[in-house]
Amino acid sequence: MASTTQAPVKLPRVAITYCTQCRWMLRAAYFGQELLSTFGTSIGEIALIPATGGLFTVHLTYKPERTTEDSSEDVAVQQVLIWDRKAEGGFPETKILKQRVRNHIEPGKDLGHSDKPSNKAKSEEKVPTKQAEEPTAPGTVTDSDNDMQAAMALEQKECEDCK
Template sequence: MSIESTTPTTKIKIKYCTKCKWTNRAIWYTQEILQTFSPPTISEVSLVPEIINPGTFEVYISRTHEELLYRRKMKQDFGLSEKEKKVTYEGFPDAKLLKNLIKQKLEEWDSISSDVVGEHLSRGVGTLLNDGGVDDDDYNDEKDCIECKKEE
């Protein structure tokens, strides 16, 4: 029997705003994920450019169903469900934070061993975030980012 038929496939999807010019950031996260989680742990990482909803940056993980793993907080976040509030953060994640969120979800699903994932991830989630270069003084409450504001 092949590995593919016995191991459930795990997929990561990164949705990002193209108007905000977050393509390179999404590609960098993809590289970090693929270097940390070797197949068959993660079978696919996909990039989904978002044009309709400016300011979007979300990371989804799926095996049997898709779950929101990380969501960048936007100024106009109203009516979020409790589940969405748990995965909404200020700014962008440090690579270590994002990889630890993935690791925790995988462990929740099937208790993967620490030798599949690098030892450097086993020290806790951490809280490293950055703001993506958006200065609070330049941040308009009605807009999601400086680049989206320039586009309008």
């Protein structure tokens, strides 16, 4: 039975709601891990929220930094939808998710390689015709990338209720 006592929420808070019927818990946990690895203590908490019906959303609750214009008044806590699988037509790339979170909680933060266009985007800019992808440089695939690919392979089929 769920407790009625509420603990204080630590902001900024990222809430990842995922469909248990579709078995998207590993994907949700992976995204949470990536955000925590990138932002560290700049994120107050990550919440994994089980749901049904093919739902996969990422919400950010945060208190915007004060600007000189609103220094005299208290800035209200805001909640913003960072990603919605149904609206966006799929799951986010990790770098896109990081960029969207960063734009709200640490706009000046450099995300390193996550701020640069991918090799695929660069090659598409140069040659607009469809070409085979060039192999990536050795050592660019991390263990977490392999873990995510394995988890996604298990999740390929949506449950009947979630379509």
